[in-house]
Amino acid sequence: MKRVVVFLLLSINxxxxxAMEKITSDTVREWLSRVSRAGETLNYEGTFVYxxxxxxxxxxxxxxxxSKGERERxxxxxxxxxxxxxxxxxxxxxxxxxxxxxxxNHGPETKLPSIPSDLSQIGEYYDFVFEGYERVxxxxxxxxxxxxxxxxxxxxxxxxxxxxELLLRSELLDTKGNAIEQIMFTDxxxxxxxxxxxxxPNISGTxxxxxxxxxxxxxxxxxxxxxxxxxxxPKGFMMSHxxxxxxxxxxxxxxxxxxxxxxxxxxxxxxxxxxxxxxxQGSSTMGAVNxxxxxxxxxxxxxxxxxxxxxxxxxxDSVNHQQKx
Numbered sequence: 544m545k546r547v548v549v550f551l552l553l554s555i556n557x558x559x560x561x562a563m564e565k566i567t568s569d570t571v572r573e574w575l576s577r578v579s580r581a582g583e584t585l586n587y588e589g590t591f592v593y594x595x596x597x598x599x600x601x602x603x604x605x606x607x608x609x610s611k612g613e614r615e616r617x618x619x620x621x622x623x624x625x626x627x628x629x630x631x632x633x634x635x636x637x638x639x640x641x642x643x644x645x646x647x648n649h650g651p652e653t654k655l656p657s658i659p660s661d662l663s664q665i666g667e668y669y670d671f672v673f674e675g676y677e678r679v680x681x682x683x684x685x686x687x688x689x690x691x692x693x694x695x696x697x698x699x700x701x702x703x704x705x706x707x708e709l710l711l712r713s714e715l716l717d718t719k720g721n722a723i724e725q726i727m728f729t730d731x732x733x734x735x736x737x738x739x740x741x742x743x744p745n746i747s748g749t750x751x752x753x754x755x756x757x758x759x760x761x762x763x764x765x766x767x768x769x770x771x772x773x774x775x776x777p778k779g780f781m782m783s784h785x786x787x788x789x790x791x792x793x794x795x796x797x798x799x800x801x802x803x804x805x806x807x808x809x810x811x812x813x814x815x816x817x818x819x820x821x822x823x824q825g826s827s828t829m830g831a832v833n834x835x836x837x838x839x840x841x842x843x844x845x846x847x848x849x850x851x852x853x854x855x856x857x858x859x860d861s862v863n864h865q866q867k868x
Contacts, residue, residue, distance in 0.1 A: 571671035571687050572662045574703055579660045581708045584608045588741075589680065589731035590620065595724045595830035607737040616742045626744045637746050644748040646755040658701070658710065665805040668692055668779040677702060679711040680728040689806070694718045695777035695854045696807040697831070707733060715831050718851055724831040768864075771798050771813050773846075775861035777854060779804035802858065809848035809858055816843050826852050835859040 586607050593600045601620040606613070615629040626637040636645040662671075672688040684702040691698050698720070702712035711731065715724040769785070780802045787796050798813040816822075822843050823836030835855040836845040839862070846859035 566673040568666070568671040571673050572666070574685065574687065574708065575658050575662055575671070575689075575701070576660050577708045578658045578701075578703060578710050581704075582606075582657075582710060583613055585707060585709055586734045586737045587709065587731060588734070588737070589728050591726055591728045593726050598830075601729075605737065605741050607739075607742060609736070614742050616744065618745070624745070626746060628742065628744055635744075637744055637748050637751070639746060642750070643752045643754060646753065648755075659805060662805070665779065668696065668804055669698075669806065674700075676705070679704075680731045682706070682711060682731065684711050693777065694851060695857075696804065696850055697723075699806075702727075709733075715849065724849075768798060770864045771800065771811075771862065772865070773800070773802060773811060773858045773861045774863060775857055776802060777804070777857070780807075780809070780858075783808075807848065807850050809846055809850055809855060811858065811862060812845045812847070813862065814843050816841050826856065828852065839863070 612631040617627040683705040689699040698716040700714040712727040714722040800811040834847040846855040
């Protein structure tokens with residue numbers, strides 16, 4: 544009898560391994576390219592947990608998609624009962640702890656992980672591997688690995704819903720394969736449609752202070768100095784955009800450059816040196832985010848991103864200014 548059981552287990556394992564061998568890197572990339580679309584178009588409700596550093600947050604989310612676009616409501620379940628209401632690109636953050644409401648018209652505010660829909664350009668820097676099936680939030684999921692080919696970027700382990708291709712769980716992995724950030728649905732329900740009333744906040748905010756991005760005159764467009772750039776970048780990283788703006792509590796404008804390989808990103812902030820405030824010199828880590836700051840003449844340069852410490856140091860050290868001819 545024992546021999547029969549062993550034979551059956553070996554047969555199952557062999558069959559599973561054979562099936563996994565047939566799933567190529569291109570197939571995994573195709574799955575991942577549909578994840579973002581699923582997150583945008585499905586109607587769903589659930590609870591997910593978000594772990595970063597030594598902190599753990601639980602969030603309830605309701606997402607609706609129809610001819611009007613995307614609408615979403617997220618409520619913090621531990622700590623202060625903050626709410627985030629999103630209507631396409633308009634985001635309203637209700638903050639009971641300081642009795643304020645912040646309105647932003649520049650895109651979604653969400654802790655849910657985002658995977659680019661086009662991964663065709665990053666195959667040179669990452670391998671895409673199918674690792675088998677597991678259950679997440681009582682649902683069958685495909686577990687896949689996005690494995691970097693060097694130590695300048697982090698890896699990802701992702702669990703994709705087998706039926707609807709919604710991302711159910713994600714782990715950001717350091718260069719040793721340890722999870723440094725995790726997001727996972729603990730329960731999830733999908734619907735054909737959702738009642739509009741489910742998206743209304745519990746707190747009206749009528750007695751709160753409302754702040755919009757239009758209220759801050761410092762957000763007005765400012766001229767940029769395109770002489771600033773990073774001279775040394777890991778292979779595949781390119782500048783995606785740049786602008787000049789103010790950061791909170793900054794009296795002087797900050798030059799902001801963003802470099803990405805299509806999946807990982809690094810932001811560079813360049814500002815006039817202010818001796819009256821504390822500035823970062825050297826390395827700093829907060830959860831999955833690493834930063835490296837240095838003084839360059841009359842300027843302070845900081846590189847920040849969800850990449851290894853060596854990457855932000857390399858990029859920050861290479862930033863310089865080239866005068867126009």
